[in-house]
Amino acid sequence: MKTLYKQFDRQKLNIDQDIQPMEVTDLEKANIKRAVMRGRKRKNHLPRNLSVAAAFFIASGITLGAAFPTLAAKLPIVGNFFELFVDDDNYVFEKFDSFSTDIGVTKESNGIRVTVTDAVYDGENIAIAYTIEGEQEFGTKPILEGAFHAEEFGDSYEHYGFHPEYITKKISDTEYAGLFIYQLIEGPKPDEIHATWKGDSILDVWNVKNEFPGDWTFNLTLQALNGEETKSFTDAGITSEADGVHVALTKMTKTPITTTLYLSENVDVRTAALEDEEWRGALLTYVVTDDLGNEYNAIHYKDTGHSTDFRKEHRSVPRITTTTFHEDATSITITPYVNVYKFINDEDVNEGPLELAKEPYAIESMVFDLK
Structure with a gap:
């Protein structure tokens, strides 16, 4: 366990130790601490008293029970x-x-x-x-x-x-x-x-x-496996927009065993939450499908996420790793879902466990051609 914790000894972060509503494990909490250090090295670093809430959106967490x-x-x-x-x-x-x-x-x-x-x-x-x-x-x-x-x-x-x-x-x-x-x-x-x-x-x-x-x-x-291909979508205008939310597909990298989709997110959390209450955080998740009706499993690296503590121009750059797409598929659809979080007690002290402030909702899908 010391490998996970040694880099945070000097941070003295106030991490809640029983985040049941988020269904995270003890190791995920350690990953959150590591993510906070990563966030501190960015220009829009996380305030110490918001370490649990904001850092939650950085940590992808533990994935259990898959196969090889x-x-x-x-x-x-x-x-x-x-x-x-x-x-x-x-x-x-x-x-x-x-x-x-x-x-x-x-x-x-x-x-x-x-x-x-x-x-x-x-x-x-x-x-x-x-x-x-x-x-x-x-x-x-x-x-x-x-x-x-x-x-x-x-x-x-x-x-x-x-x-x-x-x-x-x-x-x-x-x-x-x-x-x-x-x-x-x-x-x-x-x-x-x-x-x-x-x-x-x-x-x-x-x-x-x-x-x-x-x-x-x-x-x-x-x-490294041979056959890696990268396609830029920076100028393709493949975006999804809703009130307070802007998502863009920036790049796709294909290898013989995986496909990685790179994204850019901007979220005005107050607008996306449709309310002006206490601290709010937002996390975007994604569903990836093709024109044949296949839905793809994915490992989602969430980067920093979004919160009312960040400036409105704050940008998060997550990525989605999935398998190779079906050989007969001609297009891929990425559907973003907006998840808005709040502190359970919604008190003035911005710390503690989180819960959904409202039901997650889908916004406009992004579609791009494979061939």
């Missing part, structure tokens, strides 16, 4: 591992097994064996598949927690510019399969990386008291 079919053959106890997860909302790496590099390295510490089975680097994300085995129960959703660094990154991702996602599947009380996704948001994306993943604990993200220290360090050399 390559593990099916490597975990006989699981059976057909792929079929267990094919309907999971967070499953986006459909072609993981076709492009991943076999690693097959096991490290054991304090009676716990961690095996990195496969890894893939597509230039946008680094995804590492691994298993956890031991003699004891590790909790509901354990992950391998620890620092990840590649020498080619230098200091670029020391505090911000990246975002981690963790996907976990419980096989039995003592066996788990996981996927660690390291998203490269702002910084270098080299053709080859020499990375070290220094795992120092097995951590249950639903109950961080379930923590098992150890040393599971893995060294990985990964080549």
Whole structure:
């Protein structure tokens, strides 16, 4: 756990420890703290007393329960591992097994064996598949927690510019399969990386008291997949507008295993909330579909979000990572949904847990051609 918290010791942030209405885990709260540090390095940094509310919109959080079919053959106890997860909302790496590099390295510490089975680097994300085995129960959703660094990154991702996602599947009380996704948001994306993943604990993200220290360090050399294509939409005018909300599609990057959509958001929160009350925050979420009727799963990096504390010209630059689009699809539709939040007690003290101030509502969809 120290890897997640060490960079916030000097911040002394007032983080509420029971954010039940937001349904976040203890690890998500740690990610929120990291996101606050990232926000402080921007010009429109977050005031200390708004750290919980504003930082919520930065943290994408923990994604649990998706699949990577390559593990099916490597975990006989699981059976057909792929079929267990094919309907999971967070499953986006459909072609993981076709492009991943076999690693097959096991490290054991304090009676716990961690095996990195496969890894893939597509230039946008680094995804590492691994298993956890031991003699004891590790909790509901354990992950391998620890620092990840590649020498080619230098200091670029020391505090911000990246975002981690963790996907976990419980096989039995003592066996788990996981996927660690390291998203490269702002910084270098080299053709080859020499990375070290220094795992120092097995951590249950639903109950961080379930923590098992150890040393599971893995060294990985990964080549970026060939075939990355980037298309700019900056001058295409693909936008969505509503009262107080402006969204634009700025770029699309396709790799052999993922498609990443880059967006720009401006939100006048008072106008979008249709009220002039106490502090309000806004978070935009998205549904991605094609002209064939397919709806795509996605990993949503939310960036800073929006609040009444920001200036009206504040811009957030989120991105959506999904799988490759269907080969017969000719157009993609992105539908934004506006979520407005408030503090539960709506008091003068701008801190504490959040809840929706109103029902989320959809605004105008954005449509662009693929061919």
